[in-house]
Amino acid sequence: MYREDPARLTKINGIPFITFPALDNLAMVKAVFSTRYGGVSSGIYTSMNLNNDRGDNPEAVAENFRRVSVALHTELDHMVRSDQTHTANVRVMTQEDAGKGLVRERDYQDVDGMITDVPGLMLVSSHADCVPLFFVDPVRKAIGLTHSGWKGTVQRIGKVTIEKMQETYGSNPSDLIAVVGPSICVDCYEIGEDVAEAFRQDFQEDQWPSILKPGKPGKHQLDLWEANRIILEEAGVKPENITISGLCTSCHSDLLWSHRKTKGQRGGLCAFLQLIPEGK
Numbered sequence: 063m064y065r066e067d068p069a070r071l072t073k074i075n076g077i078p079f080i081t082f083p084a085l086d087n088l089a090m091v092k093a094v095f096s097t098r099y100g101g102v103s104s105g106i107y108t109s110m111n112l113n114n115d116r117g118d119n120p121e122a123v124a125e126n127f128r129r130v131s132v133a134l135h136t137e138l139d140h141m142v143r144s145d146q147t148h149t150a151n152v153r154v155m156t157q158e159d160a161g162k163g164l165v166r167e168r169d170y171q172d173v174d175g176m177i178t179d180v181p182g183l184m185l186v187s188s189h190a191d192c193v194p195l196f197f198v199d200p201v202r203k204a205i206g207l208t209h210s211g212w213k214g215t216v217q218r219i220g221k222v223t224i225e226k227m228q229e230t231y232g233s234n235p236s237d238l239i240a241v242v243g244p245s246i247c248v249d250c251y252e253i254g255e256d257v258a259e260a261f262r263q264d265f266q267e268d269q270w271p272s273i274l275k276p277g278k279p280g281k282h283q284l285d286l287w288e289a290n291r292i293i294l295e296e297a298g299v300k301p302e303n304i305t306i307s308g309l310c311t312s313c314h315s316d317l318l319w320s321h322r323k324t325k326g327q328r329g330g331l332c333a334f335l336q337l338i339p340e341g342k
Contacts, residue, residue, distance in 0.1 A: 069081065069082055069095070069243070069307040069309045070082075071317070074094065075132065075135075077099075077110075077133040078099045078100055079095060079097065080094065080096075080097060080307075080309060082196070082241050082243070082305065082307055085196060085198060085239065088198055088200060090203065090337060090338055091198050091205060091335065091336065091337060092184075092334070092335070093198075093335045093336075094334050095189075095244055095331065095332075095333050096112055096331045096332050096333075096334075097317050098110055098318060100129060100130075101125070101126035101129060102125050102129075103122040103123065103126060103329060106324075106327045107122070107329040108329075110126055110129075111123060112126055112127060112330050112331060112332040113328075113329055113330025116328070118329060130332075134184070136182070136336065138161065138164045139165050140182055140183060141160070141161065141164050141184045141185075141186050142162050142164075142176065142183060142184070142185060142186065143163025143186040143187070144175070144176055144185075144186070144187045145168055146173070146174050146187065147172045147174065148213040149173070149174050149213075149214070149219075150219040150222045151172050151173050152173070152174070152175035152208070152226045153173045154178070155177065155178040155180070156183075157180050157183065159183070164186070174187075174208065174214055175207070175208035175219055175222065175223045175226070176206065177204060177205065177206040177207075177223065177226055177227050177230060177231075178204065178206075178337070179203060179204040179230075179231055180337065181203075181337045181338065182337070182338075182339045183337070184335065185205065185334070186207075186332050187207050187208070187209045188330050188331070189209065189311075189319075189330070189331045189333060190320060190321045190328055190329075191245060191320050191321045191322055192209055192211035192214070193209075193211070193215070193243065193290055194207065194208070194242075194243035194245065195207070195208040195209075195219075195220050195223065195241070195243070195290060195294075196333065197227065198238065198239045199227060199231065199233040199234075199237055200237065200239065201233075201234065202232055202233050204227055204230075204233055204337075205335050205336075206226070207335045208220060212253070212286065216264050218264070218293050220240075220293045221297040224238065224299070225297070234298075235297055235298025236298055236299070238299050238303060239305075240303060240305070241304075241305045241307060242291065242294075242305065242306045243307050243333060244307055244310070244311055244331075245286060245310070246311050246312050246320065247285075247287065247312065247313060248275055248285035248287070248288070249310075250312035250313060250320075250322060250323075251283060251284045251286065251312075252278070252281050252282070252283060253277075253281065253283070254281060255280060255281075257282075257284065258282045261273055261289065262274075265289070265292065272292075287306050287308075291306060311323075319331050
């Protein structure tokens with residue numbers, strides 16, 4: 063059985079973050095998820111907006127990232143950011159990628175998943191309802207961070223990430239610790255028949271009832287948490303090593319940014335995952 067291990071609201075050096083007990087217990091990693099608080103943005107972006115392509119003042123977004131880096135005891139040029147377009151593409155990030163997407167131009171496109179074994183290199187992905195997937199391999203000392211919206215979930219980007227870790231680092235899926243992070247819950251995620259059909263095509267018929275719940279006429283409620291749990295377990299992650307954090311971005315839109323709840327008038331959240339260098 064997978065673990066229902068609720069996420070926690072934790073202040074780290076004055077900045078509120080969401081943390082995860084399953085990963086907090088691993089001394090080798092730093093894993094957090096941002097909230098709406100602790101930044102300097104104003105208006106519809108108040109206050110910790112970490113999305114720089116929705117019209118916010120770039121200087122405010124830069125200051126928000128600076129504050130996060132200080133709170134997490136790292137540097138902006140030690141971070142690397144994905145380039146999310148709802149693909150199933152996963153990129154291996156090396157020391158040469160440090161700073162890309164934050165203080166350096168990215169030389170890659172269409173990257174929704176990232177993996178690395180470089181201590182100190184912090185992976186950063188953007189969210190505002192879509193699922194963040196955290197992966198930690200405590201044996202091979204490697205990590206992965208993935209953005210999985212409905213399109214990425216149908217394409218099984220969680221499985222793709224695991225396979226990339228196997229190929230690159232020799233990771234054994236049974237060793238992996240995985241967390242399904244804050245994202246929209248089944249009760250808040252209404253979809254149309256076209257999206258429901260995409261999930262019917264990708265998942266087994268006996269799995270449909272746990273993923274697709276009855277909704278309004280012509281509509282369904284999609285459970286991305288359960289869909290990703292199924293994907294991770296089928297990819298070889300032990301059920302007891304999968305944690306569903308259980309925090310909905312829409313239900314808690316006072317704390318977290320939700321694209322659905324705000325009808326697109328919003329800032330953005332980020333997930334952060336880093337291998338801690340030895341001795342730090």
